[in-house]
Amino acid sequence: MDFSISEEIRDMKRTLRNFVDNEVEKYSQQIEEEDKIPQHLIDKAKEMGLFGMSIPEEYGGLGLSMVERCLLLEELGRANMSFTTYIGAHTGIGTTGIVELGSEEIKRKYLPDMASGKKLGAFALTEPDAGSDATNIKTTAVLKGDRWILNGRKHFITNAPEADIFTVIAVTDREKGSRGGFTAFVVEKNFPGFSIGTIEKKMGLRGSHTAEVIFEDCEVPVENVLGEVGRGYASALKILTKGRVALAARCVGACDKLVELSARYAQQRIQFGKPIASFQAIQWMLAEMATDTEAARALTYRVAWMVDQGMSVVKEGPMVKLFASEALGRVADKAVQIHGGMGYMKDFPVERFYRDARITRIYEGTNEIQRMIIAQRLLKEFEL
Numbered sequence: 001m002d003f004s005i006s007e008e009i010r011d012m013k014r015t016l017r018n019f020v021d022n023e024v025e026k027y028s029q030q031i032e033e034e035d036k037i038p039q040h041l042i043d044k045a046k047e048m049g050l051f052g053m054s055i056p057e058e059y060g061g062l063g064l065s066m067v068e069r070c071l072l073l074e075e076l077g078r079a080n081m082s083f084t085t086y087i088g089a090h091t092g093i094g095t096t097g098i099v100e101l102g103s104e105e106i107k108r109k110y111l112p113d114m115a116s117g118k119k120l121g122a123f124a125l126t127e128p129d130a131g132s133d134a135t136n137i138k139t140t141a142v143l144k145g146d147r148w149i150l151n152g153r154k155h156f157i158t159n160a161p162e163a164d165i166f167t168v169i170a171v172t173d174r175e176k177g178s179r180g181g182f183t184a185f186v187v188e189k190n191f192p193g194f195s196i197g198t199i200e201k202k203m204g205l206r207g208s209h210t211a212e213v214i215f216e217d218c219e220v221p222v223e224n225v226l227g228e229v230g231r232g233y234a235s236a237l238k239i240l241t242k243g244r245v246a247l248a249a250r251c252v253g254a255c256d257k258l259v260e261l262s263a264r265y266a267q268q269r270i271q272f273g274k275p276i277a278s279f280q281a282i283q284w285m286l287a288e289m290a291t292d293t294e295a296a297r298a299l300t301y302r303v304a305w306m307v308d309q310g311m312s313v314v315k316e317g318p319m320v321k322l323f324a325s326e327a328l329g330r331v332a333d334k335a336v337q338i339h340g341g342m343g344y345m346k347d348f349p350v351e352r353f354y355r356d357a358r359i360t361r362i363y364e365g366t367n368e369i370q371r372m373i374i375a376q377r378l379l380k381e382f383e384l
Helices: 008-033 039-047 067-078 079-089 096-101 104-116 234-266 282-309 314-343 349-361 367-381
Strands: 121-124 140-144 147-158 165-171 184-189 192-197 210-221
Touching: 008 039, 008 067, 008 079, 008 349, 039 234, 067 079, 067 234, 079 147, 079 234, 079 349, 096 104, 096 165, 096 184, 096 234, 104 140, 104 314, 140 165, 140 282, 147 184, 147 192, 147 314, 165 210, 165 234, 165 282, 184 234, 192 367, 234 282, 234 314, 234 349, 314 367
Parallel strands: 121 165
Antiparallel strands: 140 147, 147 210, 165 184, 192 210
């Protein structure tokens, strides 16, 4: 595997590290308290081209490979996770479908504004009765003349209150179901019949907003179908697979930051007349945290490289999402333990990381579903 990185990407990685550590971090507590990301941070991210990471250069994006994208997402992962999620959901599942499946007309219509950050993207699959069981979606789309008419309700949609452009999966043939009866659409927030419902109150990720999306005879032009009619389920899986690799990179960045915070704190915190870093119990926790981080990093870049080579990652995509998110959970837990009582206080960033990390084992496919996919692929590979 060749992980050669251009000097341009190295420079951008260094610039992003500086931005995250020296600018975004200063506002983390404010974001937590106000449940809002300061506009100047979003504007700076736009100037840096971060909203165009996953979009080809011909449409105004950076045209990065998956490996290059993961390098930048890893740096973003060190930031306040709501800020990371705001950008990550856009560059991942929010734009992948349009880039991979959109017609040339759709790409030219939407991608330039999405690359610049002028318009924000979101992905709408989950419903009240269709979470892990994505085949149970109820939102329907019926063709009437030159319009598809959508009816239904999505929920837990990241970026929904702020997003302008939604990739939506709906049922176009109930009898066929997920085997030829789902279709993907590009839906704009100003289409007739589209509205935002309840904005959810969450345990973490304050500043990153999640809400219901409601379709009431929502009119979508026929040209806004993504890919082929009836291929929506396959499209959703394709979108989610790449999104899981990107999510893994963000988890690696968060792990990296937590290791750094914990190692520094352990050398400053004095107990029994010496730094707690001198105690074997603390050293072992740090060693395990660093090992988890490096293992997640190695797997992430291997799978990212596979994506760049055009290889199938139907099994490896779920693997990397599973491992990296579980690793982050372990690392965050040990970070709180090393910080002791201070780790439970909102004045310390590890408390926020601990709460925010929990969602990574749930969104973009629960880890139980990842295990099922991995096991099914293995059993198919070694079928008797």
